[in-house]
Amino acid sequence: MTLESIRYRAGSLQILNQLLLPHQTTYEEIHSVQDAYEAIKSMKVRGAPAIAIVGCLSLAVELRAGAGGDDPVTFIRESLCHLTSARPTAVNMGRAARELMEFAENESMEKNSEQLRESVISWIEDMLERDVNDNKKIGNYGAQHILSGVPRDSVTILTHCNTGSLATAGYGTALGVVRSLHTLGRLKRVYCTETRPYNQGSRLTAYEAVAEGIPATLITDSMAALTMREMNITAVVVGADRVVANGDTANKVGTYQLAISAKHHGIPFYVAAPSTSCDLSLESGRDIIIEVRPPEELTSINGIPIAAPGIEVWNPAFDVTPHQLITGGIITELGVFLPSELQAALTGRLTAL
């Protein structure tokens, strides 16, 4: 069974409301850019690639209905600007906005409004297929790289947050690597962290693993070091919201402590992300804006209070893992690179941000 986080056909977009998972499978209609903005902000849809794809598809839905009238370029610009502001840390939406705007401006030189709308819609629709294809390449490169260190054995992976079909157009990034290992018959088990405070691991990764028959064990975030020591972990593989020029990587909060622990235990630590998650315009992770989310994500679960009333809360959604700790490599659709190799590998392949 393949989980679908995004359902799209010309003029119609639905998203699986991830706030209701794993107990309820409810698809919601996205009629407009504003609907998508709200779904992204409230995390009904989340994960760096899925955010960009849903944002852009919502624009395609509006364009198909004739939005922008005689001046679609202005409508596209304003919509993309709004969508990009929903969540600041993941770079994918910002990159898609930049590339799409450049494309729309070029097209507008020789096409009328109707033709421009059509070509922008096609550009956006291609994103779905591109993302799945890139994820399959990431899965394959990552699996081969990990297996090259253990030629005969099955492997045990530890992962964090949710980076699977629910976070992308399909297949997934870090969870795509796990999926590829499983398909090859070489995955012994994946340990997935609960991923407090929003529980993407226990709600979403666990849900994907169970649905697809991937051997998986859930642990709390605080069990990660012990799991590394006791459970013969072959590699830690996580996703990314933004990888900058020196390889420093912003990902779901808790990633940094996993990388420190992996280093202590001599376990290779991998980041799996499409090149669209890379941002060569920033030199180091210090320049990444980290989203701070509402305190209620820590102090309650499904509206039920779990913390002492009145306590102050700090809830950064992401942390930055320094490149020195990414010892396995950065797995992209172009290959696996050490942080020190990333900039040269991607230069000329990415549009400037």
Ligand SMILES: CSC[C@@H](O)[C@@H](O)C(=O)COP(=O)(O)O
């Ligand atoms: C393929 S998803 C990669 C990352 O976006 C993922 O690891 C992550 O940090 C998601 O955070 P989220 O806050 O759930 O959007």
